[in-house]
Amino acid sequence: MNLEEFIKKIKTLRQSSSHFTEDKNSEYLDPLLIYEQLLTALEELQVAEAELVQQNEELQITRDLIDQERQRYQELFEFAPDSYIVTDVSGQIQEVNEAAIALLNLPRVSLIRKPLSVFIAESERAIFRLRLQRLQQESTQQEWEMRLQPRRGQSLDVAATVAVVRDNWARPIMLRWLLRDITARKQVERQVKKLNAELMQRSLFEASLKRIRDKVRERLDESQILQTAVQELAIGLHLRACDTAMYDLQTGTSTVCYQYSAPGVLTPSVAGQVIRMAAFPDGYSQLQQAQTFQFCEITTDPARSQVAILACPIADHEGVIGDLWCFSDGERALQEAEVNLVQQIADQCAIAIRQARLYQTAQAQVEELAKLNLLKDDFLSTVSHELRTPLANIKMASQLLQIASTPEQREKYLKVLQGECDREAALINDLLDLQRLESNLQSNFVPEAINLSTWLPNLIASLQLKAKAHRQNLQLDLPASLPVFIIDQGSLERLLVELLHNAYKYTAADGEIILQVRATGAVTTFTVRNQAEIPAEQLPRIFDKFYRIPHADRWKQGGTGLGLSLVKRLVEQLQGTVEVESRGGWTTFTVQLPNHPSRNE
CATH class of the missing domain: 3.30.565.10 (Histidine kinase-like ATPase, C-terminal domain)
Known part of the structure; x- marks a missing residue:
């Protein structure tokens, strides 16, 4: 029997009792009938009482189970590994678990009734408030990532899952927040992103290096090599300007050979300028030791004070032959990978310049050998002529001497014979003397x-x-x-x-x-x-x-x-x-x- 049936029974007994009272003055009352009715009512009351007792016991058991379940869920809420927060629809904290307390780094009493927005990083609060307003129109739970700023601690990256709790009339009454610390994941993502960017940059730099190397290697003119390197570096690294110079270590000077400026950048022309190394001793001392360095010049000139400068030597195993100067925006100094690229380009320039100089030397030697060959041919022709002419004259004079009929004729031909012999001897002596001097033989000094x-x-x-x-x-x-x-x-x-x-x-x-x-x-x-x-x-x-x-x-x-x-x-x-x-x-x-x-x- 449920409670409603028991109430109906009570009402029925009351009505019977009322009828009995109303009929007590009647002429006829059957005592037996009255007794049976009372007995029946009593039994029904006893049954109803027993049922009520049983139902009360069942209700108590159910209540205990509900309390236990509620306690269990409260414990699950409190000691869950993730951070749970309950707020009202405006974002004011109503309840937090232990993980959330640890995450926000404040005791529970200091968190209750605090706006959740105060724990959001200042740079993200505006978008957080905008999302909070939009939540009331959302029918499904929302997920987003945000940056949390606990009290007295480092900021954290968290993933937030937000569910809207509504009443029977579908009105939002509270928000349930699940916050997961994803700082480690974000760090890994940033590292992966950085690594990917570095790999991409390295790939681009390697492609640039190969392109520049091929260009400078295929050129055998020193000025073209330097011009190509400077222009490609300035474009590839987005520099304001770049120039290169060659050294004359004997005179202590550096001559700017080529200069390139980015479009729209106004820089004074320095091509052809001769710089005395003594004017910048610290810098050129490092460059002559094949050391690369980067600096910002301290000057009252606003155009130059906003520039970061990288100086890189052009050097090989034989020594330093020049340098590369790269000028970038002051707030963007060249990174390690970019500096490495400049150094590798400088190395390739050194190799290409040495090759170009060797080629030019070889060409000069070939031209000189060709000239010497022509001189040799001319010399042989001249010597042959010079040797044959006196010999022919000697032969002719000797023949004329044989047929001379007068002493005067014989004396004339003897003088011719003696002169041509002297001429022949002089030529031979010149040749022998020159050969002795050229061979560095010991002279009669x-x-x-x-x-x-x-x-x-x-x-x-x-x-x-x-x-x-x-x-x-x-x-x-x-x-x-x-x-x-x-x-x-x-x-x-x-x-x-x-x-x-x-x-x-x-x-x-x-x-x-x-x-x-x-x-x-x-x-x-x-x-x-x-x-x-x-x-x-x-x-x-x-x-x-x-x-x-x-x-x-x-x-x-x-x-x-x-x-x-x-x-x-x-x-x-x-x-x-x-x-x-x-x-x-x-x-x-x-x-x-x-x-x-x-x-x-």
């Missing part, structure tokens, strides 16, 4: 004291007669007194005769030839000047073996082109110097020789 004031006039006397025959004026310019000059007399005589012979060979009639001598300290200077000018393009080659200036032999005396080459070798043997200049219608050879030269080993 015999130092002796010479009085130049008396020796030189005797030396040029015969030469003056020869010059006079060509209507040339050979003058000797000597100071009033000269110190005794100690030198190998034969070598000095040979080089002076060769210079004077060369002078009157190329001087026109009525021209001047001057031999001037001056002594200064331990050095004596011999200057031979003549009225003739050598073309500027011919000057670098006049000391080369077998070389003769084209169309310059005014007297058609011929020669082998060995005279000036012998002069140069003799001066070197005597530890002196020889220089030549030609301008204003005059050519001047200046020979400086030391007094008391040491004997060559």
